[in-house]
Amino acid sequence: MRRKFLSAAGLLFACSLFAGGDSYFRNDERWMLIGDSITSNDTYRRAVKRVVDHFHPGNRIEFINRAVWGIDASFKTKVEGRPTMVSVMLGMNNIIHHEYPHTPDFSKKAAEYRRQIVKHVDFCRSIGADVVLFTPTLTDERVSSFFSPMYTRKGLEKLGEVIRRIGKEKNCLVIPIAEELETYDDSLGPNQLSRTDGVHPYGEAQYRIAWSILHHLNAAGKLTGKRALSPVPNPVPVEVRRSSFYLNGPGEKIVLKFRGKEDTRFKLTWSLSGERGSEEISLRRDQTVDWTLPASDDACRLVVGDQKQAVIDLQTSDGKLSFYLIDLARTRVVKPVNGELNFTIKAPPKTPKGGRSFHSKYAAFAGTRPEGDLIGTVNIREDGPNLWLSGRVYDSVIDHNAYWVYGRDCLRILLDFRPGDRFGNLTIDRDVSVVMISPRTVPQFAMLALAWNGCRYQHCMYSDGERTKDGYKWFYGYAGHVTNYTAFDIRKLDVYGINLSVIDRDGKSFHLNSVMPTIFDDTAERALNQLIIVDRKNRFPGDETTTVQCFGF
Secondary structure, three states: OOOOOOOOOOEOOOEOOOOOOEOOOOOOOEEEEEEOHHHHOOHHHHHHHHHHHHHOOOOOOEEEEOOOOOOOOOOOOOOOOOOOEEEEEOOHHHHOOOOOOOOOOOHHHHHHHHHHHHHHHHHHHHOOOEEEEEOOOOOOOOOOOOOOOOOOHHHHHHHHHHHHHHHHHHOOEEEOHHHHHHHHHHOOOOOEOOEOOOOOEOOHHHHHHHHHHHHHOOOOOEOOOOOOOOOOOOOOOEEEEEOOOEEOOOOOOOEEEEEEOOOEEEEEEEEEOOEEEEEEEEEOOOOEEEEEOOOOHHHHOOOOOOEEEEEEEEEOOOOOEEEEEEEEEEEEEEOOEOOEEEEEEEOOOOOOOOOOOOOOOOOOOOOOOOOOOEEEEEEEEEEOOEEEEEEEEEOOOOOOOOOOHHHOOEEEEEEEOOOHHHOOOOOOEOOEEEEEEEEEOOOOOEEEEEEEEOHHHHHHEEEEEEEEOOEEEEEEEEOOEOOOOOEOOHHHOOEEEEEEEEEEEEOOEEEEEEOOOOOOHHHHHHOHHHOEEEEOOOOOOOOEEEEEEEOOO
């Protein structure tokens, strides 16, 4: 069943579930997820858990992510404890990482894939778990990237057919993740990308995966201890919009606008930070009202780098149901002085006194680096329409040999140059630039600036650098024409977003620290609402703000 997605410009996307009936989930569930990097990303799992917790407070459902990046379906997943349900989404790495002819034959790969997935199903059932199979997501062959996705879609579609056949033969539930993600992808604008590198679903695309799981497993249904599948109801005839993208001052509340598409009365239930409440609301056709989420200041409070999610659901007496996942993220606001900004990147303390612990598993903590706690410096300078970035990295050993770009010494710079309401949107489009700047030491020192995403900026990117006795200096900038009819001009933007990370590879160790440490440091592309906001025209009253968004529905 195709669902129409609302515009991403300031809207919260609704997901409809069955208000009555029984859920496929059970109250004492131990759901283990098997997958590759798309699952290891851990975005859709957390969204499913958050919504299940909203509908079933106090439930005893565990969500165990055992996905490993880079694996194919031959990988034997380590099982701990006794899961009652296992989901399997594998196949991407069975197809990519190869160069194919124009009309590839995937029959041998499909036969081997079938053998591998059947082995997973039989093993999971042997330990008493029910198995749910996900059709593997497809590639975007329009994106030329490190993964060479050209001519791979037909192979992944063939693996999806294998999954559906196994589902029928083994009596396993199959969730059409790939098919429903393609429906979402078809709804995007021509310059938006659900898979920014042609392979990995990011941002709203990850939450489209969560939508499919919640939809087919009826997360809102009763937890009876039995597996059940329920029909999909109609959504509540109400349009929901956020009132503001930013919460600047202390005590500001989340305000949503409700517009009735017809006369309707519904019960609204909300939850945030352990608080919850309900109320009855009536709307006439075309009537618009402002609704303020009545959570306490403590429930809404965040510190820079933190994120919370509120959930609201709307239910009518005749069984209609919609729900909304509202994302709150606290981020820094910086104001250039004479068009210039300066940052330092330091190793954070692991357990700061009086502060919160730093969450990134990749961080080099204070006192652990032989080069010292100062990792690097950053300068950002405007020169008319142009934007120049430069700095230093303190690193005694430069490792340029790793094939994986993220896995070798480099800088990763993410810049959101989208104007107006497009800024901060969780679906990346062509005005988001992700750049990897890698130093190489032999046969001479050189710097590679690679447009990982936002490849059109490659035409106006400039880079340079030099080796120093304690590391290296780097220089990077945007100047000139992005396309034959568009020149880069930073002056046109009121704000832009940035996150800059230094990746330090020393042998087997891998460390990553950024100008704004967040829990998303390892995959910053899914945290576009947490980038540092550069306030070029003094639009913000302070040096922090909370962004209000929807994660993918």
